[in-house]
Amino acid sequence: MANSSEPSSSLSFTSSSHISNGSISHNLSSSGSESVPSLEVISLSKLSSNLEQLLVDSGCDYSDADIIVEGISVGVHRCILASRSSFFRDLFKQKKGSSGKESRPKYCMSDLLPYGDVGYEAFLVFLSYVYTGKLKPSPREVSTCVHNVCAHDACRPAINFVVELMYASSIFQMPDLVSIFQRRLLNFVGKALADDVIPILVVAFHCQLSQLIAQCIERVARSDIDSISLEKGLPDEVIEKIKILRRNSQQDCDPNMPAVDPLHEKRIRRIHKALDSDDVELVKLLLSESAITLDEANALHYAAAYCDPKVVTEVLGLGLADVNLRNSRGYTVLHIAVMRKEPSIIVLLLTKGARASELTSDGQSAVSICRRLTRPKDYHSKTEQGQEANKDRICIDVLEREMRRNPMAGVTSISSQIMPDDLHMKLLNLENRVAFARLLFPAEAKLAMVIAHAETTSEFAGHSSSKGSSGNLMEVDLNETPSVQNKRLHSRLDALMNTVTLGRRYFPHCSEVLDKFIEDDLPDLFYLETGTSDEQKIKRMRFMELKEEVHKAFNKDKAELNLSGLSSSSSTSSPKKLGATQKVRKL
Template structure:
């Protein structure tokens, strides 16, 4: 262990210096126990080096390493003296990556291409390089948000240890490799089979034979299916695991396992078609064989590995059991919960997946999701207009679905609507969805995908100007009134379903939109209440109000020299302008004349 020897040499040098220096003047002092003096000196030295990391006044860094988009300042002399990897890296003197201030910049993704090293793990590693002390694991990235979890083998704890191992192995710190390997070995027997996979991968890539062998035998004893082994592990490793399983089976059973039956070949073809996103081929293969979607566990496979749109298309094929359990006792929703893709979860829940179903060891989908989520991700602040964290979205919608009562609202029959009423509802819904897309892009996209809102007539909300080709009211001379009405009704139903999906799965977002709209936007459905004469009076008054507000709006624009709100306006800007002119701007935005 070269690095250990280097550290020992440093300790010996420090001890020798103290013994041969000032101690010569006082023999009695030199007779005191040496280790206490050495420990005190080394502790002080460690504290001095730590200042370079934590105290801004001691920022004399001469390089940067970018981790997860954050530039971490480092001192090349310290890194090079502690690690041969950095010594060779800095010796190349590649100035092409230098910034304007002359500091070279290195990307962690380039330094560790086979495995990601997170910001927290790298800082712990860096602290060890500078001080020789290994800090405790940061709980925000090494624990999960499941309150019932002991955090002794949950996925965040494993992922953090794996990141530390990638850093230690890549940067050639042998003493840290031994510590990280010991920690990972403790996880192998405690963790779920799926969570052993990242441990096996780091052992394989970093050539840690003891750890690799332990993981292989653990997975060989597990009930992790062959499809998952082939998809997630290197070919030679998955073959070795299968071979161990065959050897452990009685001769009659092992003979059967070696035979690749026609049934199994058909299933493999279906999976390969799903890998290619070719749902039409899947449909053809189903018609040509006796294999069904359930036989192939096609929805399990698609929910784990395929594009969300493919999952939705497979759900539309022949009837399948949405709550089917695979050989491990996992439902499709359980598999999707491990993936943590909101649109897949919503598609399954919409089709009737039971959110309260448990695995054989008693885990619900939301418990699975929580055991995979770090507090850092779960507690990340949601910023309107930016992508929300998928971990938080998944947990929130699964928990809410657990508590949700049966929806009582139904899509009303819009065939009885007259043209003005139809346009009025469309205006309101289009612009409600538009604001959702601006403030909550991730949530809005999921709701629109499930509701097929993108497949109907082109969107005409805030981002669409009058006279554009996407306007729903645009007259098509080749389109009869009945065809146009049908087109608008289809769009209305898609938008109603989008809003319904938003209220069901993202109620907090919907509440904010309700508050945003309720002050300035008259209740559209208020105009339908009352007798025919009352409705006509309301609509006439409403039209007059629109004209008055439009005039006031244009006058205000001329005085303030404003061009209106764009689709990129922040919520603060929208609300601020609303406070200045409550009844003008947004009525014009929401209901175009």
């Protein structure tokens, strides 16, 4: 393999090579004949193909070390990496790595990176180039979005993937690749949305790419990105350059433009700092001490973008913020929330009256923003049983369902309509329904319960606890007065009803399945270990039938929504395996 310092007449794997469409081209020496370089090309192309087999052929595993990327072990050959990269040459000299079962050194990708991230797919593309000198096409599942009209020439997943490759190329000291990916990122700067230029500017700063830095700074300075967003996403040195450009630009356009009131800005910053500290009581105090309102401080926008979901709940609970307020850029709170892709905040805003149909100044709805930020790999990934739900899929599905459904009022309390004699029966029915939902639709049920505050009730706190935990409806606290007990039960009823209402609103197909099974008196089937052996056998047979009906319902929902161009949220989580010992209260 030739180094970049060798004559240009030879074929090189480094920066003197010209790479086009994933292949290596060669330069001819002015004094040499065509036959000699042609033989070099043929020989090196054959060598490239042979080395590629080390990566693609599972039967050719002669690797002597592992690099762990996103929890996945990637076998590598230290002699090849060391010969192609001075970073790896020094790494293998100095660090032996942690020994595995077969005494193979292991290196964790996160330990190798001083900044930035390199994902599994990006590392495979990088590794392929190291071995073969050929640049593979970017995998579509991680370099495109799920927006159905996007050209994928400058969407966020496309940009993020090249950013990862740039980090790998720079940190692992492959200057030829740095040059290639810098050109790609420069091409993105002119096409991308201003917000999507931020990750390009960050990688340019860390990798010290002066040309890319200059173009990104100019692009961001001309945009309407607010100073808070810049401070959250960029280094101080870069922010100062952007501010200087903006000040000069404003003076050139209108030298008489009034200056920003520093006291007003200071008060807004204090409110934001209080939100960062999760101190909504301090926010209330700051509001009372000044004429600043929550809307003037865009406090709800700020909380939706940067704070814990409970802070968003508390700010909304003050009743002082407009949930559909637009900030200086024309974004509603929901537009900001979907950029974060946190389902609980999105659903909370929708239940408080946020309009999913509102468009940004460039015509984007909340769901289109969310789709443009989501990779197919994340959208279509299957959640294993008992694991965390696919948040990307839930966010999109919730927003699409909201766009399709008829307008309806927010969730309201109905406990006052329940007669005392019916209260316990109503509670038992709702507890069975919600417990059943948690078993069959864990992701959707959890989201609905969080928004409805059902997880804070004593019954749900005890449901997942060990046997003997408190929270049973039939337990009697001798120190509890009838009025206190009645208040506690009505509070729990409100939380349960809100959970069911939210489930019907955002997960209607799941709710239809639940309705059918509740009618079949499913809870009795969870007592599989009671009764005679024949009765237990019958219960188990019926139990398996119902499990099959659940899977059929999933497939039916998926087929129906695929015809309409949408996807069922029920596919975001697999039904949990229901063991023979799992029980629901008997009605």
